[in-house]
Amino acid sequence: xxxxxxxxxxxxxxxxxxxxxxxxxxxxxxRYLGRSGVLRDIQQGIxxxxxxxxxxxxxxxxxxxxxxxxxxxxxxxxxxxxQAHLRVARDSIDVxxxxxxxPVAGRHPLLATLDDMLEIFLGLGYTIAEGPExxxxxxxxxxxxxxxxxxxxxxxxxxxxxxxxxxxxxxxxVQIRVMETQEPPVRVVVPGRxxxxxxxxxxxxxxxxxxxxxxVDEGVTFADLKxxxxxxxxxxxxxxxRVRFRPDFFPFTExxxxxxxxxxACAGEGCRVCQGSGWMELGxxxxxxPNVLAGVGYDTxxxxxxAFGVGIERFAMNRYGIPDMRLLYSGDMRMLRQF
Ligand code: PHE
Numbered sequence: 391x392x393x394x395x396x397x398x399x400x401x402x403x404x405x406x407x408x409x410x411x412x413x414x415x416x417x418x419x420x421r422y423l424g425r426s427g428v429l430r431d432i433q434q435g436i437x438x439x440x441x442x443x444x445x446x447x448x449x450x451x452x453x454x455x456x457x458x459x460x461x462x463x464x465x466x467x468x469x470x471x472x473q474a475h476l477r478v479a480r481d482s483i484d485v486x487x488x489x490x491x492x493p494v495a496g497r498h499p500l501l502a503t504l505d506d507m508l509e510i511f512l513g514l515g516y517t518i519a520e521g522p523e524x525x526x527x528x529x530x531x532x533x534x535x536x537x538x539x540x541x542x543x544x545x546x547x548x549x550x551x552x553x554x555x556x557x558x559x560x561x562x563x564v565q566i567r568v569m570e571t572q573e574p575p576v577r578v579v580v581p582g583r584x585x586x587x588x589x590x591x592x593x594x595x596x597x598x599x600x601x602x603x604x605x606v607d608e609g610v611t612f613a614d615l616k617x618x619x620x621x622x623x624x625x626x627x628x629x630x631x632r633v634r635f636r637p638d639f640f641p642f643t644e645x646x647x648x649x650x651x652x653x654x655a656c657a658g659e660g661c662r663v664c665q666g667s668g669w670m671e672l673g674x675x676x677x678x679x680p681n682v683l684a685g686v687g688y689d690t691x692x693x694x695x696x697a698f699g700v701g702i703e704r705f706a707m708n709r710y711g712i713p714d715m716r717l718l719y720s721g722d723m724r725m726l727r728q729f
Contacts, residue, residue, distance in 0.1 A: 391435055391447060398428050399454045406461045412469050419462055429455055496729050500599060500718055503706040504581050507601050510625035511579040514618065516603070519578040521564030523585070526554050529563040534642040535681045549585050549596075557585035561602035562642060565678070565697055568604060569686040574693045575607035581702075592714040599702040604678070606688065606695030612645070612677055615696035619675065623651040626705075630657060634669055643676025643697055654708070663708055670708055673700040 402422035409415035422428050433451050436444050497505070508518060521529075531543050541547065542559060549557040564580040580602040588594040605614065616635065623631040631651055638648040650671045653664035660666040675698035680690040703715055710729065712718065717725050 391432070391439065392450065395432055395447075395450060395454060398422065398432065399458065402428070402458050403461055406458065406465050409465055409469070412466065412473070415462065415465055415469060423455065423458055423462065429458070496726060498718075498726065499706045499710050499712065499729050500702055502729065503709060504599065504601065504702055506626065507622070507700065507702070507705075508579060508581065510622055511603065513625070514577075514621060516577045516579045516605075519564060519568050519580045520582060521558075521561070521567045521580065523558055523583055524551065525556055525558045525563050527556065529566050530556050530558055533566040533682065533685050534562055535679050535685075536641045540641065545587075547587055549587060558582075559586050560584050560699060561600040562697070562699060564602060565604045565642070565682070566686060569606065569683075569688065574688065574695075575605075576695070577605050577607075579603050590716065592716065593704075595703065595715050595719065597719070598715075600673075601700045601702060603698045603700075604695065605697075606678060606683070606693050608692060608694075610694045610696060612696065615675055615677070615698065618696070619649055619672075619698060623672075627651060627654040632658070635675075638674055638676075640674055640676055642679050642682050643674075644679045646674065646676035649673060649675050649698070663711070670704075672705065673698060675699070 402418070405418035405422065406415065409418050420427060424430070429451065433448075436447055436451075439447060512518075527543070530548075531540065536543060548559050551557070561580045561582045561584060564578075564582065568576060568578050568580070582600060582602070583597060584600050585597055588596055590596060603618070605618070616633065620631075620633050623633050631654070634650045634652075635647040636650075638646045640646045648671060650669040652658040653661060653668055653670050655661050655663035656668065658668040660668045664670055675696065678695040678697050683690045683693060683695065703718060706712065706718065707715060712725075
């Protein structure tokens with residue numbers, strides 16, 4: 391019996407000392423020191439011993455239990471310290487580590503251009519208005535003084551969703567919506583997406599962006615239009631910028647003009663950016679046709695107004711030297727990261 395006790399004690403010491411985790415330690419404790427453990431089993435064998443041997447063996451068993459319990463406690467402390475160490479390592483923040491870098495979004499060149507444009511007009515006292523991208527024939531064309539057979543209304547140029555439902559081909563319909571809800575004076579700029587059945591290439595897209603401007607008040611003249619667009623050009627390109635107006639035609643303005651700004655890259659000398667012309671065409675403009683004003687119920691004897699529309703894509707491409715319009719819609723990070 392004493393041999394058995396000695397063997398068991400040896401095995402128990404090893405198991406307790408070498409327990410690799412608190413779980414393993416607890417298993418070893420149960421096996422050797424537990425209620426139905428080996429030590430208890432041996433202890434029960436005392437009954438079979440001769441009476442005079444019992445006290446001696448009992449004492450031996452108690453010593454062994456005390457020794458094993460000490461080892462158990464030592465090992466438990468070691469393991470707990472180790473775990474605490476691990477926990478500290480896991481939970482603490484190492485302030486000396488470099489931070490995890492967050493991906494930084496940049497402004498899309500189209501949006502950056504638009505923001506700069508809006509900034510200038512806000513400074514001139516304009517407010518921003520918006521309108522739907524899906525329009526009907528009335529807002530899309532009729533209220534803008536298009537004759538019923540105008541080619542812009544043709545399915546070859548405009549996307550139709552249904553007979554009388556179309557994707558706006560310009561931001562001008564918003565002129566009507568603004569004037570319907572507001573009496574003069576009106577000073578709004580309208581950024582927005584437009585759609586035309588253009589074949590996609592380096593300078594065309596079926597979806598593009600415009601900034602519309604509308605100013606209606608008493609005594610508004612073409613000189614105000616020129617002054618406004620000159621202020622816009624100078625705001626965008628600096629005090630040396632000049633603007634050029636050439637006769638054009640739009641159903642909703644009379645007279646109408648196309649306007650251009652002196653090339654920002656060569657100041658009008660002629661270069662690659664402006665294809666040698668010295669000018670960059672920005673858009674269309676004109677005095678709001680009295681038919682349009684009358685259509686929204688404005689007193690055409692009292693009020694006059696001007697309107698203009700600027701294409702944002704070409705502007706952004708010239709400004710940032712982007713050679714192909716498709717890059718603007720690609721979402722290609724190699725391109726976008728440059729801005
Ligand atoms: N809507 C015209 C276009 O898309 C531009 C324009 C706007 C012209 C306002 C005159 C007045 O070409």
